[in-house]
Every structure is written in C-alpha cells, then in structure tokens.
Amino acid sequence: xxxxxxxxxxxxxxxxxxxxxxxxxxxxxxxxxxxxxxxxxxxxxxxxxxxxxxxxxxxxxxxxxxxxxxxxxxxxxxxxxxxxxxxxxxxxxxxxxxxxxxxxxxxxxxxxxxxxxxxxxxxxxxxxxxxxxxxxxxxxxxxxxxxxxxxxxxxxxxxxxxxxxxxxxxxxxxxxxxxxxxxxxxxxxxxxxxxxxxxxxxxxxxxxxxxxxxxxxxxxxxxxxxxxxxxxxxxxxxxxxxxxxxxxxxxxxxxxxxxxxxxxxxxxxxxxxxxxxxxxxxxxxxxxxxxxxxxxxxxxxxxxxxxxxxxxxxxxxxxxxxxxxxxxxxxxxxxxxxxxxxxxxxxxxxxxxxxxxxxxxxxxxxxxxxxxxxxxxxxxxxxxxxxxxxxxxxxxxxxxxxxxxxxxxxxxxxxxxxxxxxxxxxxxxxxxxxxxxxxxxxxxxxxxxxxxxxxxxxxxxxxxxxxx
Numbered sequence: 001x002x003x004x005x006x007x008x009x010x011x012x013x014x015x016x017x018x019x020x021x022x023x024x025x026x027x028x029x030x031x032x033x034x035x036x037x038x039x040x041x042x043x044x045x046x047x048x049x050x051x052x053x054x055x056x057x058x059x060x061x062x063x064x065x066x067x068x069x070x071x072x073x074x075x076x077x078x079x080x081x082x083x084x085x086x087x088x089x090x091x092x093x094x095x096x097x098x099x100x101x102x103x104x105x106x107x108x109x110x111x112x113x114x115x116x117x118x119x120x121x122x123x124x125x126x127x128x129x130x131x132x133x134x135x136x137x138x139x140x141x142x143x144x145x146x147x148x149x150x151x152x153x154x155x156x157x158x159x160x161x162x163x164x165x166x167x168x169x170x171x172x173x174x175x176x177x178x179x180x181x182x183x184x185x186x187x188x189x190x191x192x193x194x195x196x197x198x199x200x201x202x203x204x205x206x207x208x209x210x211x212x213x214x215x216x217x218x219x220x221x222x223x224x225x226x227x228x229x230x231x232x233x234x235x236x237x238x239x240x241x242x243x244x245x246x247x248x249x250x251x252x253x254x255x256x257x258x259x260x261x262x263x264x265x266x267x268x269x270x271x272x273x274x275x276x277x278x279x280x281x282x283x284x285x286x287x288x289x290x291x292x293x294x295x296x297x298x299x300x301x302x303x304x305x306x307x308x309x310x311x312x313x314x315x316x317x318x319x320x321x322x323x324x325x326x327x328x329x330x331x332x333x334x335x336x337x338x339x340x341x342x343x344x345x346x347x348x349x350x351x352x353x354x355x356x357x358x359x360x361x362x363x364x365x366x367x368x369x370x371x372x373x374x375x376x377x378x379x380x381x382x383x384x385x386x387x388x389x390x391x392x393x394x395x396x397x398x399x400x401x402x403x404x405x406x407x408x409x410x411x412x413x414x415x416x417x418x419x420x421x422x423x424x425x426x427x428x429x430x431x432x433x434x435x436x437x438x439x440x441x442x443x444x445x446x447x448x449x450x451x452x453x454x455x456x457x458x459x460x461x462x463x464x465x466x467x468x
Contacts, residue, residue, distance in 0.1 A: 029073040029141035033134070034153040036066035037427065040209075041161050043199030043420060045179060063419060067130050074137030085140050087433055089374040093132050096367040100125050100360050104326030111325065111333045124328035131422045138430035147431055151395065154424055158213040159231060162238035165198030165206060169241045176201035196241035200420060204413040207247030208421050210239045211405050212428070215254040216398030221271055222262045223383075223394030233278045240279065246412025254405030261383060261397050306412060309349035312339055313358045324361035352410030355417070372407070375429045376400055382435055392435050399428045 039062070046062025078084045086094075104121045107113055113121070142150065168175050175197050176189035183189045195203040214235040217227050239247060262268055316325060316337060325333045330349065349355050357365040382388060382396035406425065410416035 029077050029137050030146040032070050032073045034150055036070055037153040038157050039066055040157045041199055044201045045199050070137050071133045074141055077141045087139060089371045090136055092367050092371040096364055097129050099364040100327035103323040103360055104329055107326035107329050111336055113332055117332050121326055121328040131419060131426055134423060135426040135430045138427060139433040142434050144434055147434060155213055159234060161198050162210055162234050165196040165238050168198055169194050169196040195243050196238055203242040204244045204246055205415055205418055207239055207242040207244040208406060208409050208415040210235050211250055212402045212424050215401040215405055218271060219258050219398030219401050220394035222258055222268060224390045225394045236278045246409050250405040250409035253408040254401040257401040257404045258397060306350045310351055313349045313351050313354045317358045320361060322361045323363055324359045327359050350413050352407055352416050355414060378432050378436055396432055399432055
C-alpha cells in the first residue's frame with residue numbers, strides 16, 4: 001500500500017512556481033536533492049583521501065560531490081528568480097559558522113597553529129557550510145508538492161541501507177577492513193565483527209542514520225498515517241544488529257518526544273507493542289552478540305574511551321569558555337594539554353553539544369542550540385495545527401523526535417557533525433519550512449544588483465533549462 005502520495009498532502013505553497021516559457025529539458029534543484037538523497041547509500045564506499053595532517057586524512061566523499069551539485073543548481077535557480085530567502089534558523093547558522101571560523105583564527109597565536117593546520121581546520125568548517133547550504137537550497141527551491149517525493153527518496157535510501165546492512169552483518173564481518181584492506185585496524189577503521197555497519201562502515205553512525213527514518217515512521221503512525229509495517233520492522237532489525245548502546249538511549253529519547261507530544265493513547269500503546277513484538281525474534285541473537293562484544297558492560301574500552309573524551313573536553317572547555325579553541329582544532333590543540341594525538345578519532349570527542357562548546361565556546365553553543373530551538377518551534381506549530389494533514393503533522397513530530405534522538409546519540413559518538421547525518425537532518429529541517437504556510441513563516445528576501453543582473457543574463461538564454 002503506497003503512502004505519502006502527493007495528493008494526500010495538504011497544499012502548503014512555499015514559493016510560487018513561474019509559468020514555463022519553453023518545452024525544453026529542465027532540471028530542478030528538487031530533482032538533484034532527490035538524487036543526492038538516494039545516493040546516500042554509497043556512504044563511505046565512495047571515499048578518496050586527498051591529503052592528511054598527522055594521523056588525520058582529508059578525504060573527498062562522493063557525497064560531497066553531490067552536495068556541490070545541489071548547491072550549484074540551487075544557486076542558478078536563485079539567480080534566475082532574483083531572490084534568495086534566509087529564515088531565522090539559517091541566519092543563526094551563518095552566525096555560528098562565523099564564530100567557528102573566528103575562533104579558529106584566534107587559535108593560531110594562542111596555540112601556535114601553523115598555516116596548514118589552520119587551513120585543515122577551516123576546511124571542515126567549509127564542509128559544514130556546504131552541507132548547511134542544502135538547507136538554503138531546499139527552502140528556496142522546493143515546493144510543497146515535492147515533499148512526498150523527497151521523503152520517499154530518503155525513506156527508500158535508508159531502507160536499502162538497512163537491507164544491505166543486514167546482509168553485511170550476516171555474511172561480511174569486519175566489512176570496513178574488507179573494503180579498505182590496507183587500513184590500520186583500530187586507527188583507520190575498527191574491526192566490528194558481525195555488527196551492522198552497512199556502507200557507513202561504523203555501527204554507531206549507521207544506527208544514527210537508521211533512527212532518522214525509524215522515528216519518523218513511528219511519528220507518522222502515531223499521527224494516524226498508514227505506514228507498511230515491513231518498513232519499521234526492517235529498520236528495527238537493522239538497528240538491533242548495530243549493537244549500539246548509544247542508539248538504544250537515543251531511540252528511547254526520540255520515542256519519549258513522540259509520547260510527550262501525542263500522549264498515551266490506544267494507538268501509542270499498540271505502537272509500543274508493535275515495536276516490542278518486532279524485536280522479539282531477535283532477542284536470542286542479540287543477547288549472544290551483546291555478550292560477545294561486551295555490550296552489557298560499562299567498563300569496556302569503548303565506554304571508558306567515551307568517558308575519557310568527555311573529561312578531556314570538559315578540561316579544555318573550562319580553559320576556553322567564551323569562543324572555544326576553534327572549529328576542528330581539537331586534534332592540534334589537545335597536544336598543548338598533554339593529550340596524545342592518535343588516529344582520526346583524536347580530532348573529535350564524543351559529546352555532541354559538549355564538542356560544539358569545546359570548539360566554539362558558550363557563544364557558539366548558544367547559537368547552535370538557538371538554531372535547533374527555532375526548528376523545533378516550527379515543528380511544534382505544524383503538529384499543533386489541526387487544519388493540516390496527518391502526514392504533515394506526523395512528519396513534523398518525526399523531525400522533532402529525530403532531532404532529539406541525534407542530540408542524545410551524539411553524546412556517545414560524534415554524529416552531530418557527521419556528513420551523512422547532517423545531510424538528511426538539514427533536508428528534514430528545511431522541509432518543515434516548506435510545510436509551514438503561516439504568515440509568520442514569511443521571511444525577508446535578499447536582493448542585490450549583482451543577483452539581479454546575473455538573473456537577467458540567465459533569462460536571456462534561448463532555452464530555459466532550469467526552473468527555480
């Protein structure tokens with residue numbers, strides 16, 4: 001049974017579409033967004049190192065190329081329309097990036113960073129800005145009628161990711177070391193045995209990606225939208241095979257958000273019973289695998305390394321509370337504190353918002369939390385509006401639930417700044433803008449002579465190949 005068809009969504013126009021002026025081939029930014037979302041399944045299999053500093057590689061991902069394609073089509077669409085919208089969360093995100101870049105520059109004299117080290121730190125900030133650019137492209141070019149197809153593209157990609165991950169868990173143990181046989185175990189990639197890593201090659205980060213769609217499915221079900229049961233069943237099975245304790249805590253946090261919004265009802269009770277029922281067949285295998293990987297212990301090396309990272313982060317933050325140590329500078333700065341740099345993991349710490357505070361201080365942390373709060377407030381306006389369709393309200397609840405889950409999950413692994421998590425998060429956040437048709441959602445339009453003149457040039461071309 002198909003779900004989320006375009007006809008079932010209430011019309012909530014975000015940006016009026018211009019009348020077509022030609023019958024030639026057209027490419028819309030929404031089409032590129034859908035293609036990029038589908039190709040998320042490539043994951044870390046499309047990874048080419050282009051440089052390194054110490055033990056840290058700077059790879060170019062196949063997904064990065066797709067993000068650049070989204071930005072290029074969005075820019076051209078904006079030039080043709082001679083408008084560019086930036087909403088409140090977008091403005092706050094730009095301010096956060098400015099603080100991150102400024103703090104990195106300030107770290108040069110304070111911690112003796114070299115020009116190469118500064119460039120390395122700013123390169124990751126540039127990647128963050130590129131993925132944030134997806135948000136701007138979506139709110140400027142995607143129409144309400146595109147929401148169901150973009151959602152189905154994301155849903156299909158994650159379902160394929162889960163299906164392959166289950167096969168990988170059974171037949172391809174230590175998959176990361178199979179893909180990259182020259183990698184150094186425990187430095188480049190950890191041997192994960194039969195844990196599900198899929199194409200992300202890390203079980204904890206794979207779990208975060210699964211949570212985004214699983215919690216959205218549960219939210220849609222709680223709002224009364226029909227979702228084929230095999231879809232959440234597949235995602236639950238895949239999530240269990242990751243054996244991620246952080247994912248379990250994050251799932252509980254996301255579920256608590258859904259429960260707090262929808263309350264306890266017969267539908268919610270049935271939903272909880274359904275999740276429990278779907279999990280039962282996997283309990284014996286789960287217990288066996290969990291014992292093999294010390295998942296019942298809190299003093300295993302994995303758990304202890306997280307605690308050590310939290311303590312390291314608190315120590316550095318206490319000495320740099322206002323603007324932090326600079327975006328992505330931890331790998332260099334921590335040596336000043338006597339911590340040894342060993343492997344790519346030393347450039348980040350598990351801690352989510354704690355890591356944001358370490359990099360950008362209280363100023364950057366306040367901006368980042370404010371950005372998320374603005375998105376969550378918009379979600380609340382949507383799910384509380386009874387005139388909207390169940391699909392809109394359910395997806396808004398799902399976005400809020402998934403956001404809370406990722407914030408919790410990032411305490412255990414640095415998923416908050418992981419590219420394959422940032423991309424779907426930015427897209428989901430942007431879709432709430434497209435869904436919202438309230439008067440309060442109208443935002444200033446940025447106009448300028450350069451944008452206008454370039455737009456006129458593009459419109460003089462004989463064939464319209466791009467529609468905003």
